[in-house]
Amino acid sequence: MAPSYTSVFSPMAAELPPSINDSALRTIKADVADNHVATPKGKDQTGLEAIVTEARSHGIPLSIVVIPGNPGHDSNLRDLATEIGKVQHGTVVVLSDDWVGTYSDSISRVKLEWAEDAAKGKQGNSVEAARDFVGHLEEPESVSWTAITSVLLAGTALAIAGLYWVKSRRAARESAAATVAERDELGAPIR
Known part of the structure; x- marks a missing residue:
């Protein structure tokens, strides 16, 4: 049977200043x-x-x-x-x-x-x-970490949504351009 190497950390004893007995x-x-x-x-x-x-x-x-x-x-x-x-x-x-x-x-x-x-x-x-x-x-706390976190999360969500919108628009344009190019190659009339 292999020995167990479990480590236990116990809190250190408080050390008072040397002048305090x-x-x-x-x-x-x-x-x-x-x-x-x-x-x-x-x-x-x-x-x-x-x-x-x-x-x-x-x-x-x-x-x-x-x-x-x-x-x-x-x-x-x-x-x-x-x-x-x-x-x-x-x-x-x-x-x-x-x-x-x-x-x-x-x-x-x-x-x-x-x-x-x-x-x-x-x-x-x-x-x-x-x-x-x-x-x-x-002094009152001047920084609201909850507000900062909320703004960062909202900004991240907006950035992701914006990137999705740009990507979907680009894909639609590329798809339309590919359709037009395909029709040109086949000689089909463009409507």
Whole structure:
């Protein structure tokens, strides 16, 4: 009997930023549960609370976590946001000095990453990063992919119908020309 070479891919374990141990994670979760903001030593606490309050008034259940420095990989921030999101439902944004990681149970990954791009590279200015992030989340989607797809499908159908019409007209002309040529060869009078 031949051996089976079935491969099973298991999800990778979440890797939190190196500075976040179990104790720090418990502290962050408790801080977020308190007022939806967790920052090191209360830095920018008031400004971030105002952004969270405003976002929540616009229907975005936001929580913000700030960690100092930049972790080894930017994906560590997404893993931390996901870990916080398991207990704090809504949208969680984790900001480091230059990177952003997010989790949301209501906003698409595409829109989150678009908002992340706006918030990156703020060199530790977490209030500015959070404001840019929320600003992009609140913008209405300017592109309706359904409308674009519908227009492309309709255009394709019209092009196919147009090509069929041209081809059938050409075939009819060629058939008529062949009939005329056949009659000429036979010497039949043309009517």
